[in-house]
Amino acid sequence: MTTDRFYPYAQATERVLRWCNWYTRGLDDTIARARRDEIVSDIWEHTRWADRRNEAPEVTSRVILTRAALGVVADLNWRRAQRRSARLTGSSSSRPSSRGAIALALTLATMLLAFGVIVLVRGGITAPDGYVHAGSRGLLASAVTTTLCVLGIVLLARERTRILGALWMVPTAIGLVHFGLRVLELVSTTVGSLALSSLVDDWDLVTLLASLAIALVFCCLAVAWWPRRALLNGKVS
Amino acid sequence: MSRRKPGAIFPLELRILEAGMQLQSIVGNFYGFALARSLASDEGTGLTAHGTLYKALTRMTDANLLEATWEDASIAEAEGRPRRRLYTVTAEGQRIAAQARAATNASASLRPTSGMAFV
Numbered sequence: 212m213t214t215d216r217f218y219p220y221a222q223a224t225e226r227v228l229r230w231c232n233w234y235t236r237g238l239d240d241t242i243a244r245a246r247r248d249e250i251v252s253d254i255w256e257h258t259r260w261a262d263r264r265n266e267a268p269e270v271t272s273r274v275i276l277t278r279a280a281l282g283v284v285a286d287l288n289w290r291r292a293q294r295r296s297a298r299l300t301g302s303s304s305s306r307p308s309s310r311g312a313i314a315l316a317l318t319l320a321t322m323l324l325a326f327g328v329i330v331l332v333r334g335g336i337t338a339p340d341g342y343v344h345a346g347s348r349g350l351l352a353s354a355v356t357t358t359l360c361v362l363g364i365v366l367l368a369r370e371r372t373r374i375l376g377a378l379w380m381v382p383t384a385i386g387l388v389h390f391g392l393r394v395l396e397l398v399s400t401t402v403g404s405l406a407l408s409s410l411v412d413d414w415d416l417v418t419l420l421a422s423l424a425i426a427l428v429f430c431c432l433a434v435a436w437w438p439r440r441a442l443l444n445g446k447v448s
Numbered sequence: 449m450s451r452r453k454p455g456a457i458f459p460l461e462l463r464i465l466e467a468g469m470q471l472q473s474i475v476g477n478f479y480g481f482a483l484a485r486s487l488a489s490d491e492g493t494g495l496t497a498h499g500t501l502y503k504a505l506t507r508m509t510d511a512n513l514l515e516a517t518w519e520d521a522s523i524a525e526a527e528g529r530p531r532r533r534l535y536t537v538t539a540e541g542q543r544i545a546a547q548a549r550a551a552t553n554a555s556a557s558l559r560p561t562s563g564m565a566f567v
Contacts, residue, residue, distance in 0.1 A: 227498070245518075245533070246502065248518075248530065248531060248533070249480055249502055249533050250498055250502070251530045252479065252480065252481070252529075252530040252531060252532050252533065253480045253481045253484070253498060253502075255529055255530050256479070256480075256481035256482070256529075256532075257481055257495070259529075260481070260485065274494070274495065277494075277497075278494075278495055278496070278497045278498050279497070279498050279499075280497075281497035281499070281500070282497030282498040282499020282500050282501070282502075282503075283499060284499065285497065285499030285500045285503040286498070286499035286503070287499075288503060289499065289502070289503040289506060
């Protein structure tokens with residue numbers, strides 16, 4: 212029996228490679244691939260060596276995971292050194308498509324923030340006229356989601372937290388668009404008449420679809436930025 | 449990353465250079481896991497952590513103490529395994545290792561034994 216086909220071993224390998232993919236994310240492709248290939252080779256040699264020594268697969272798995280765990284700090288230091296070196300040589304780790312995606316995410320998030328501010332201003336101005344009771348819950352929810360949107364923009368702007376930012380923006384976008392349109396429906400003549408217009412059969416469905424569409428964009432961006440896992444699928448076999 | 453004097457190396461780097469020179473005297477070069485195994489058997493410890501080992505190898509290659517090349521893909525393919533990254537200790541690496549070993553031995557001989565310290 213070869214150890215790499217034993218389930219606990221496969222699981223250990225997958226975990227190590229997932230970690231490797233995570234800490235090499237966003238680095239120069241050549242450097243990242245070299246590190247992953249070297250780890251793949253190491254694990255392969257390790258398992259063959261363990262196999263020749265008739266070591267139990269559970270033990271080999273544990274040793275592989277321990278070697279990875281004990282090297283975490285060194286891995287992160289190595290990553291930091293690579294990033295610093297890339298900055299000094301002026302080479303960018305972001306691919307052109309990635310830069311476009313970042314611009315799209317920030318633009319969309321900023322537009323959502325502007326929308327939230329408009330909702331709050333319009334809702335606030337109209338409140339003394341008696342609409343506050345009907346729209347107060349929506350206004351409060353809009354205030355919360357607008358604040359969450361500011362945090363989302365901060366997370367998106369930092370490379371380290373970009374994926375978290377995109378995921379953060381998914382519920383934020385849904386809430387902001389949904390509650391914002393609810394408030395505007397009450398306080399804006401234009402949106403109010405659109406909601407009642409015969410052109411729109413189901414206003415609730417429209418607001419839901421609009422919020423889901425924007426959330427879907429952030430979802431796709433998070434998936435696109437997620438560390439590639441191609442190597443997990445059978446490079447070590 | 450810590451700054452250090454020119455020519456100074458960490459204890460792990462000295463051990464890598466010495467184990468590497470030993471391996472390359474037998475097969476001409478060495479690769480990551482072979483080195484980890486050699487370090488573990490020399491010191492009677494566990495295998496060096498991935499991060500620690502490959503970070504040190506990268507640093508030493510950048511400092512021209514080691515030379516790294518990827519093995520020919522056809523050889524790895526013929527043997528049905530992933531390609532190895534092959535290392536050799538450079539002339540500079542050998543010089544630094546000899547210097548560091550001499551410095552270590554000198555400081556060890558100067559260090560007083562427990563009996564002498566209080567005479």
